[in-house]
Amino acid sequence: xxxxxxxxxxxxxxxxxxxxxxxxxxxxxxxxxxxxxxxxxxxxxxxxxxxxxxxxxxxxxxxxxxxxxxxxxxxxxxxxxxxxxxxxxxxxxxxxxxxxxxxxxxxxxxxxxxxxxxxxxxxxxxxxxxxxxxxxxxxxxxxxxxxxxxxxxxxxxxxxxxxxxxxxxxxxxxxxxxxxxxxxxxxxxxxxxxxxxxxxxxxxxxxxxxxxxxxxxxxxxxxxxxxxxxxxxxxxxxxxxxxxxxxxxxxxxxxxx
Amino acid sequence: xxxxxxxxxxxxxxxxxxxxxxxxxxxxxxxxxxxxxxxxxxxxxxxxxxxxxxxxxxxxxxxxxxxxxxxxxxxxxxxxxxxxxxxxxxxxxxxxxxxxxxxxxxxxxxxxxxxxxxxxxxxxxxxxxxxxxxxxxxxxxxxxxxxxxxxxxxxxxxxxxxxxxxxxxxxxxxxxxxxxxxxxxxxxxxxxxxxxxxxxxxxxxxxxxxxxxxxxxxxxxxxxxxxxxxxxxxxxxxxxxxxxxxxxxxxxxxxxx
Numbered sequence: 001x002x003x004x005x006x007x008x009x010x011x012x013x014x015x016x017x018x019x020x021x022x023x024x025x026x027x028x029x030x031x032x033x034x035x036x037x038x039x040x041x042x043x044x045x046x047x048x049x050x051x052x053x054x055x056x057x058x059x060x061x062x063x064x065x066x067x068x069x070x071x072x073x074x075x076x077x078x079x080x081x082x083x084x085x086x087x088x089x090x091x092x093x094x095x096x097x098x099x100x101x102x103x104x105x106x107x108x109x110x111x112x113x114x115x116x117x118x119x120x121x122x123x124x125x126x127x128x129x130x131x132x133x134x135x136x137x138x139x140x141x142x143x144x145x146x147x148x149x150x151x152x153x154x155x156x157x158x159x160x161x162x163x164x165x166x167x168x169x170x171x172x173x174x175x176x177x178x179x180x181x182x183x184x185x186x187x188x189x190x191x192x193x194x195x196x197x198x199x200x201x202x203x204x205x206x207x208x209x210x211x212x213x214x215x216x217x218x219x220x221x222x223x224x225x226x227x228x229x230x231x232x233x234x235x236x237x238x239x240x241x242x243x244x245x246x247x248x249x250x251x252x253x254x255x256x257x
Numbered sequence: 258x259x260x261x262x263x264x265x266x267x268x269x270x271x272x273x274x275x276x277x278x279x280x281x282x283x284x285x286x287x288x289x290x291x292x293x294x295x296x297x298x299x300x301x302x303x304x305x306x307x308x309x310x311x312x313x314x315x316x317x318x319x320x321x322x323x324x325x326x327x328x329x330x331x332x333x334x335x336x337x338x339x340x341x342x343x344x345x346x347x348x349x350x351x352x353x354x355x356x357x358x359x360x361x362x363x364x365x366x367x368x369x370x371x372x373x374x375x376x377x378x379x380x381x382x383x384x385x386x387x388x389x390x391x392x393x394x395x396x397x398x399x400x401x402x403x404x405x406x407x408x409x410x411x412x413x414x415x416x417x418x419x420x421x422x423x424x425x426x427x428x429x430x431x432x433x434x435x436x437x438x439x440x441x442x443x444x445x446x447x448x449x450x451x452x453x454x455x456x457x458x459x460x461x462x463x464x465x466x467x468x469x470x471x472x473x474x475x476x477x478x479x480x481x482x483x484x485x486x487x488x489x490x491x492x493x494x495x496x497x498x499x500x501x502x503x504x505x506x507x508x509x510x511x512x513x514x
Contacts, residue, residue, distance in 0.1 A: 190338045
């Protein structure tokens with residue numbers, strides 16, 4: 001997105017991925033792309049992602065920084081029953097409110113256990129949310145996430161995170177969804193660069209990205225056009241395809257969403 | 258890592274992933290985990306990752322924020338020949354130096370082309386680095402990355418990024434490498450949580466993480482212990498295995514590195 005194109009109403013979001021296991025390389029994040037596409041479909045643009053450790057001061061200060069800067073903040077990770085699950089208490093601290101036992105959250109979690117003794121102290125921690133927060137449903141394993149202000153707190157396990165996001169996205173108020181088209185060819189980027197830069201200047205309302213790939217020793221490039229107006233995208237994609245043909249390439253067009 | 262354990266000499270790093278294609282969900286990042294593990298092996302701890310768009314102001318201000326905050330900063334993405342490749346000029350702006358043509362970078366890039374006319378203006382952009390920077394070798398496609406101060410600028414294409422990192426890591430001065438052990442079992446986290454929290458308190462010099470998984474309908478949990486002293490890790494892992502057995506589980510231990 002060029003800065004010039006940012007004048008229309010744009011609704012922005014930031015994702016905080018909370019967890020040492022991502023920063024150590026042990027676990028590959030699988031939530032970013034799901035959230036990015038889901039937000040895009042409701043007209044919200046993911047503008048920044050931060051991966052931060054399970055360290056209270058870092059979580060509190062980061063949440064306070066990004067909730068002031070973006071329209072929506074989503075967090076993943078750190079809402080389980082173990083000692084390293086500190087997201088809920090950190091969000092409460094960030095908002096300056098106490099962490100309180102939520103009766104409905106307690107009821108949902110209790111329903112997992114036939115024997116009431118199994119609802120131990122650790123599991124009851126998951127029924128505590130910041131005062132004033134509302135629950136986010138967890139159809140997979142019941143222990144809910146929560147929303148407070150513009151911050152949505154979700155689980156880190158992808159299957160649960162995805163179910164939580166699908167259940168909360170009706171709460172979001174987005175702008176115009178971003179549409180995209182993709183034109184691929186096997187010309188090198190260095191041959192396309194000049195014309196591509198000129199095209200970007202003529203279509204300053206679009207965001208044109210060039211993504212090279214090397215597969216089985218073959219150079220390829222995907223040129224992705226993004227914007228909110230389908231006719232503008234179609235016109236730019238047609239110009240781009242014509243340019244590729246002029247340069248001796250074979251454009252392959254896809255409507256990407 | 259508990260804050261109490263941070264008293265020894267710890268060398269920290271931040272990764273900036275620069276690119277709209279990651280934020281749109283089009284491309285799945287594959288560099289974070291590689292960098293995390295590679296840094297860990299040389300005693301540098303990846304403490305934060307940010308994914309930011311191809312937007313000049315954001316890149317400049319983020320680079321300046323994180324290079325003051327962490328010992329090392331690594332960037333991936335945005336150093337190709339097209340209009341959306343703005344990382345080098347943004348790093349130059351962040352350091353307050355001009356972008357200059359580097360003769361050695363030019364020579365390496367020129368070697369890709371039998372016909373000198375193919376070394377066009379777009380490709381020559383890749384031979385420009387901030388004044389005072391040193392080159393990072395690119396054994397895959399030649400166009401180099403660069404280092405300036407504590408900031409290492411690498412390509413986004415994973416095969417190139419990995420080769421660049423492997424070639425530069427001898428420049429890094431790390432602390433003690435972080436060792437880890439993993440103990441897995443099929444008990445639920447809620448059963449383990451109390452004992453695990455007590456173990457973390459007794460081993461405040463270690464970082465103990467609990468990572469649940471749901472595979473083929475089966476609950477599992479990996480308990481990962483991290484620290485710099487192998488005997489402490491071994492002692493904690495043995496206590497953890499004994500605890501799991503007491504709770505009726507079957508611990509599976511792995512030395513994780």
